[in-house]
Amino acid sequence: MSHPVSPLAPAAFATLPAIAGLRIATAEAGIKYKNRTDLLVMLFDAGTAVAGVFTRSKCPSAPVDFCRSNLPGGRARVLVVNSGNANAFTGRRGREATAATAEAAAKAAGCAASEVFLASTGVIGEPLDAGRFAHLLEGLAGSAGEDRWRAAAEAIMTTDTYPKVATKTARIDGVDVTINGIAKGAGMIAPDMATMLSFVATDAPIEAPALQALLRQAVEPSFNSVTVDSDTSTSDTLLMFATGAAAARGCPPVAEAGDARLAAFRTALGELLLDLARQVARDGEGARKEIVVTVEGAASDAAAKKIALSIANSPLVKTAVAGEDANWGRVVMAVGKAGEEADRDRLAIHFGEVRVAVDGERDPDYSEAAASAVMRRAEIPIRVELGLGAGRWTVYGCDLTKEYVAINGDYRS
Amino acid sequence: MSHPVSPLAPAAFATLPAIAGLRIATAEAGIKYKNRTDLLVMLFDAGTAVAGVFTRSKCPSAPVDFCRSNLPGGRARVLVVNSGNANAFTGRRGREATAATAEAAAKAAGCAASEVFLASTGVIGEPLDAGRFAHLLEGLAGSAGEDRWRAAAEAIMTTDTYPKVATKTARIDGVDVTINGIAKGAGMIAPDMATMLSFVATDAPIEAPALQALLRQAVEPSFNSVTVDSDTSTSDTLLMFATGAAAARGCPPVAEAGDARLAAFRTALGELLLDLARQVARDGEGARKEIVVTVEGAASDAAAKKIALSIANSPLVKTAVAGEDANWGRVVMAVGKAGEEADRDRLAIHFGEVRVAVDGERDPDYSEAAASAVMRRAEIPIRVELGLGAGRWTVYGCDLTKEYVAINGDYRS
Numbered sequence: 080m081s082h083p084v085s086p087l088a089p090a091a092f093a094t095l096p097a098i099a100g101l102r103i104a105t106a107e108a109g110i111k112y113k114n115r116t117d118l119l120v121m122l123f124d125a126g127t128a129v130a131g132v133f134t135r136s137k138c139p140s141a142p143v144d145f146c147r148s149n150l151p152g153g154r155a156r157v158l159v160v161n162s163g164n165a166n167a168f169t170g171r172r173g174r175e176a177t178a179a180t181a182e183a184a185a186k187a188a189g190c191a192a193s194e195v196f197l198a199s200t201g202v203i204g205e206p207l208d209a210g211r212f213a214h215l216l217e218g219l220a221g222s223a224g225e226d227r228w229r230a231a232a233e234a235i236m237t238t239d240t241y242p243k244v245a246t247k248t249a250r251i252d253g254v255d256v257t258i259n260g261i262a263k264g265a266g267m268i269a270p271d272m273a274t275m276l277s278f279v280a281t282d283a284p285i286e287a288p289a290l291q292a293l294l295r296q297a298v299e300p301s302f303n304s305v306t307v308d309s310d311t312s313t314s315d316t317l318l319m320f321a322t323g324a325a326a327a328r329g330c331p332p333v334a335e336a337g338d339a340r341l342a343a344f345r346t347a348l349g350e351l352l353l354d355l356a357r358q359v360a361r362d363g364e365g366a367r368k369e370i371v372v373t374v375e376g377a378a379s380d381a382a383a384k385k386i387a388l389s390i391a392n393s394p395l396v397k398t399a400v401a402g403e404d405a406n407w408g409r410v411v412m413a414v415g416k417a418g419e420e421a422d423r424d425r426l427a428i429h430f431g432e433v434r435v436a437v438d439g440e441r442d443p444d445y446s447e448a449a450a451s452a453v454m455r456r457a458e459i460p461i462r463v464e465l466g467l468g469a470g471r472w473t474v475y476g477c478d479l480t481k482e483y484v485a486i487n488g489d490y491r492s
Numbered sequence: 493m494s495h496p497v498s499p500l501a502p503a504a505f506a507t508l509p510a511i512a513g514l515r516i517a518t519a520e521a522g523i524k525y526k527n528r529t530d531l532l533v534m535l536f537d538a539g540t541a542v543a544g545v546f547t548r549s550k551c552p553s554a555p556v557d558f559c560r561s562n563l564p565g566g567r568a569r570v571l572v573v574n575s576g577n578a579n580a581f582t583g584r585r586g587r588e589a590t591a592a593t594a595e596a597a598a599k600a601a602g603c604a605a606s607e608v609f610l611a612s613t614g615v616i617g618e619p620l621d622a623g624r625f626a627h628l629l630e631g632l633a634g635s636a637g638e639d640r641w642r643a644a645a646e647a648i649m650t651t652d653t654y655p656k657v658a659t660k661t662a663r664i665d666g667v668d669v670t671i672n673g674i675a676k677g678a679g680m681i682a683p684d685m686a687t688m689l690s691f692v693a694t695d696a697p698i699e700a701p702a703l704q705a706l707l708r709q710a711v712e713p714s715f716n717s718v719t720v721d722s723d724t725s726t727s728d729t730l731l732m733f734a735t736g737a738a739a740a741r742g743c744p745p746v747a748e749a750g751d752a753r754l755a756a757f758r759t760a761l762g763e764l765l766l767d768l769a770r771q772v773a774r775d776g777e778g779a780r781k782e783i784v785v786t787v788e789g790a791a792s793d794a795a796a797k798k799i800a801l802s803i804a805n806s807p808l809v810k811t812a813v814a815g816e817d818a819n820w821g822r823v824v825m826a827v828g829k830a831g832e833e834a835d836r837d838r839l840a841i842h843f844g845e846v847r848v849a850v851d852g853e854r855d856p857d858y859s860e861a862a863a864s865a866v867m868r869r870a871e872i873p874i875r876v877e878l879g880l881g882a883g884r885w886t887v888y889g890c891d892l893t894k895e896y897v898a899i900n901g902d903y904r905s
Contacts, residue, residue: 137836167824203824
């Protein structure tokens, strides 16, 4: 289960500052993995607001059900995440495991079970034994510290080859606030959403409904626009916590997502989520290249997104990128199969800055050598102009390599 | 471009009898391949009816456009098929190539251009030089013979590792008629339809509108239920020709698809198309196992088909099958992402005769050894019971192997 670090890993990892009102602890619970952490606990001060976005799978995991039922309360005191087992499709025993974990977590954090949030990632269909780690929660709550974000990102990894961290600051009414985020991804990554767990926290005092609206808005062009293999997980969970600790430094509480004082915060949150989402794509199982597909001139943004995803998910496009082959014919195929309006004879296709096709034919000035040079890069921009309207969208994916097959052909063994 | 023959190739190939009223010729035109045939001509006697079903791609190839415009006439005298170049996304030059080919074919067959049908398969986006083969058509028309079906199937192959042929007989009002069919597939295979060309002929005297209705009906559970990689080609073409020569042996002409005398013919046609479609799936690029996914108990047949395709197209399911891993958790994931109604806690999943999950949990009596034994077979039946309604569908796919990536990462080079 140990794979070489993705060649697309960041050259350097951001160091995440502490977020006041929040403490972190991790442990080696031995749920599945040996000699690594697989348990994360985040503790939040009283008054912390929570927002969340989850998988649209019709077969969600037990922790997703659990979080959904607690979310309307809008308050969080503790988050418990385990890797190695997704607690998905585990039926009654799955619900028993979330209940047992929540009870132990509530006791450790001194809060109600309705203020507990849970996430699990790993194998589907195997019962999760909460007894492996529930007894650890009390000790972890006692030993938790403020600046352990990197350790948190490491504890939630599965087949990820690097931890995913990001941090931003934004000014609200003259006061700087911090937003930190971590994520895990790897396989089963597709919009709405991914085997993707991400946890974001800020010290900004933003009320839960406003936080939910901000998160929902920011997730569309980021986590909901990233795909590794078109497979949507049962477990996708993005939770955001606002401790409100910046209020002590004069930051005004904000109750409305549309509040003009949140402009910079909204931008920073969008950038942070996109950063994390792209890190997920760049660590797609077996990925050696990131594919950035932009569709312009579509009938609508939604049509542009559907076509862009059709391209980014196409096995034939993905294998062509893996083979460094500027095979734009496969891009045409993927445009055609998306089912959205397209006029073959108006299409133009660019790989990077090289226009390879125009007006429905190979560009007469197209240089195969120039296109091949683009294909040798680590990041492959594919841009399609449909010439129909003003719809535009960008999605982020990765190539399909023999390593993807090797990783997933041998996952459980 | 030469790959070892699929382990799923038929143990023996059917020998196809002659169809009266139809002659076949093939040639080495050197369009792309060397030392193999790449041009097929079929000539039909006057009065031959034609029906067709084509790709639903929004970016169809020039030959698809050409066939669509001729189909309403209902009459065919000559079919010209080339492999090596799909004549797709070739703009004005693509239309010029079909026009030039049609003109030469009409002259060779002594018919109108409206009675010509064309198909091309191979690379997309490269102009097709009709001059490479148009001059050969007259000679081929002169030398064509009746019993060259195997040669016809070989001439239309691209990355196929074996030719696909099938034959059936059916009785219409006491007279035996024959149906022969050939197909090519390999990659870019997904419903509606596939990089899939198939040509079917019969001596039955069935009028064009009835033939079209029969074909449309038979294609849904066969070619429209097969997937290799979820990628839909620009070029998919299924044409069926009825020479009517059996009328000379007393077979009555039939004008209505619903005519009770066609019952056996309808069954035989359905079996023949399914046979060819499964041969296509079993020769999917890099395929080592066929996956037969049946979804039962869905809200509707359409919902069952959508869920079955979600399973058969899932890279994670396909790689698990390649790895002989009975990873039913990924089947749950694929059910969940399909977007159709599903109740996690009623799901049951079978691999072959082994029930691995029931009532939303691992089957307590499930034997991993028994499931693993199923996974070692060449044909992997996956059956999902949703427990919601009477909807049912079966789709046919194949596993995803490193060879698929190798073949498609290096197609053009």
